[in-house]
Amino acid sequence: xxxxxxxxxxxxxxxxxxxxxxxxxxxxxxxxxxxxxxxxxxxxxxxxxxxxxxxxxxxxxxxxxxxxxxxxxxxxxxxxxxxxxxxxxxxxxxxxxxxxxxxxxxxxxxxxxxxxxxxxxxxxxxxxxxxxxxxxxxxxxxxxxxxxxxxxxxxxxxxxxxxxxxxxxxxxxxxxxxxxxxxxxxxxxxxxxxxxxxxxxxxxxxxxxxxxxxxxxxxxxxxxxxxxxxxxxxxxxxxxxxxxxxxxxxxxxxxxxxxxxxxxxxxxxxxxxxxxxxxxxxxxxxxxxxxxxxxxxxxxxxxxxxxxxxxxxxxxx
Ligand SMILES: NC(=O)c1ccc[n+]([C@@H]2O[C@H](COP(=O)([O-])OP(=O)(O)OC[C@H]3O[C@@H](n4cnc5c(N)ncnc54)[C@H](O)[C@@H]3O)[C@@H](O)[C@H]2O)c1
Numbered sequence: 514x515x516x517x518x519x520x521x522x523x524x525x526x527x528x529x530x531x532x533x534x535x536x537x538x539x540x541x542x543x544x545x546x547x548x549x550x551x552x553x554x555x556x557x558x559x560x561x562x563x564x565x566x567x568x569x570x571x572x573x574x575x576x577x578x579x580x581x582x583x584x585x586x587x588x589x590x591x592x593x594x595x596x597x598x599x600x601x602x603x604x605x606x607x608x609x610x611x612x613x614x615x616x617x618x619x620x621x622x623x624x625x626x627x628x629x630x631x632x633x634x635x636x637x638x639x640x641x642x643x644x645x646x647x648x649x650x651x652x653x654x655x656x657x658x659x660x661x662x663x664x665x666x667x668x669x670x671x672x673x674x675x676x677x678x679x680x681x682x683x684x685x686x687x688x689x690x691x692x693x694x695x696x697x698x699x700x701x702x703x704x705x706x707x708x709x710x711x712x713x714x715x716x717x718x719x720x721x722x723x724x725x726x727x728x729x730x731x732x733x734x735x736x737x738x739x740x741x742x743x744x745x746x747x748x749x750x751x752x753x754x755x756x757x758x759x760x761x762x763x764x765x766x767x768x769x770x771x772x773x774x775x776x777x778x779x780x781x782x783x784x785x786x787x788x789x790x791x792x793x794x795x796x797x798x799x800x801x802x803x804x805x806x807x808x809x810x811x812x813x814x815x816x817x818x819x820x821x822x823x824x825x826x827x828x829x830x
Contacts, residue, residue, distance in 0.1 A: 515539035515577050516748070517620075519565070519611065520584030521558075522549030524682075524695045525626065525737055529582055530558060531688040532741045543574035544585060550696055555688075565607025571614040580622035580751075581615060582744055583608065586655075589701060590630065593652035604655035605662070612666050622751045623663065624744050627676040627758070629733075629799060631657040639802035642678070642758045649794050660758060667756040674755070675747040680733040680762035680801045682740055684821040685828035692828035703732070703769065704825050707776045710784050718769050720791035723798075729769035731798040733762035736816035736824070746810040762801030763814050775822045 516533055520526035521542030526549070533540050534555070541559040544551075554560045563570025565585055575581075586604045587593065593600045608625075615623065630653030631646045648654045659676075666672040683704045685694035695705050703716075710716035721728040743761050750757075767775075776784045806812045816824075 514579045515541060517541045517543055517574055517578040517581045518584065519543045519574075519581065520549065520586065520626070521560075522546050522551055522553045523584060524693070524697065525740065526582075526584035527553035527693045528686040528737050529584065529741045529744060530555065531686060531693060532738070533745070534558070536745065541574055541578055543571065548697065553693060555690060565603060565610055568610050568614055571611055572618065575614055575618045575620060578618070578620055580624075580748060581611070581620060582624045582748070583611060584626045586626070588628075588652060589699075590650050590652050591701070593650050593655070597651035600651045600655045605658050608659045608662065612662065612672070615672075616666075616670055621671055621673050621754075622748065623672060623674040624747050625659065625663060625674060625676045627660055627678045628653060628656045629678050629680045629760070629762070629801065631660065631678060634796045635799065638798055639764065639800040640760065641802045642760055642805055664756045667754050671754040672756070673751040673753060674757075675751065676756065676758045677743060677747060678758060678760050679740060680735060680760070680799060682737050683734045684736040684738065684816060684824045686738050687824070687827075694825065694828035703772055704734070704776070704822060707773055707784055708780065708822070708826055708829065710786060712785050715785045715787050716773070717787050717789040718773075719789050719795060721788045723791070725768055725797055727768050727770045730795060731766035731768050731800065733764070733766045733800045734818060734821055735762050735814055736821050739814035739816055743806060743810060743812045746812050750810055757809070759806040759810065760801040760803050761806060762803055763817075764801060764803045766798060766800040767818050772818065772822070775818050776826075779819070779822045779826050
């Protein structure tokens with residue numbers, strides 16, 4: 514089976530490419546390298562450098578493919594608030610182009626990178642796939658819109674798809690070419706920022722008076738290798754037309770102070786941090802209910818916070 518990995522030059526997509534190849538899949542990559550890196554794409558992989566906004570470039574990338582893992586998109590919450598048009602254009606318009614070209618090419622299997630940002634502030638914890646969707650920013654709104662578009666495509670045109678709603682993805686993957694890791698600029702994710710914290714660039718803890726065990730926010734982290742395992746299981750689960758949504762996290766959470774403690778342990782020196790006021794729009798706790806992915810996909814994440822931190826640290830070297 515040949516899989517087109519859109520966003521295959523990015524953090525999660527590049528990891529998917531490597532693991533798919535190791536498992537015997539043929540892979541093509543489509544990426545405009547706007548936030549990804551061409552050197553993430555292994556030599557020998559069919560690579561079309563192009564944009565989701567250009568339908569002929571998508572058509573070129575889809576040649577010979579049987580399925581698509583769609584990671585490409587814009588994913589910075591703050592940027593999505595400042596430039597909503599970019600998010601609606603790339604995430605929604607770009608995915609519309611992809612679906613149209615997939616239909617033209619008679620490719621009917623799709624795995625989509627959705628996000629826990631679709632849920633917004635949860636009413637009930639842990640968060641089930643059936644929870645209400647109330648995104649608090651354009652990023653989450655566009656992921657939700659794409660999920661709706663995929664549901665309609667499945668109903669109307671026989672697409673067989675799964676949307677995977679990631680919580681916080683972390684860790685790194687050691688490929689035969691070295692570590693594949695987060696190379697976002699700006700980096701907004703806690704674990705790499707904590708590990709890079711220094712007295713001149715000190716990590717901030719936003720809020721120390723949340724109703725949590727140590728007063729800091731709690732988030733659910735999933736290792737990127739476990740995440741890709743779920744993608745491959747989801748791909749293999751696709752049957753006749755339909756669209757399923759699965760949460761991907763660990764089913765548990767770590768506070769910001771626990772992440773800092775794990776990083777202090779891994780580096781052997783105290784991570785500098787500053788206690789700061791709460792940030793507007795941050796929920797206190799976000800934890801996934803992952804029982805649907807466990808039950809239907811037979812998936813079980815196996816790498817804990819210590820592994821996510823130690824792999825990220827090793828990937829910096
Ligand atoms: N990292 C996380 O914790 C997380 C959480 C939830 C969801 N996601 C989703 O997972 C996917 C991958 O995230 P990531 O962390 O690897 O991000 P990333 O920025 O490293 O990867 C995204 C890739 O998409 C490419 N891209 C962007 N716009 C494009 C366009 N118009 N045409 C073609 N390619 C384009 C970028 O160049 C990049 O390589 C995204 O869709 C993101 O929204 C990530």
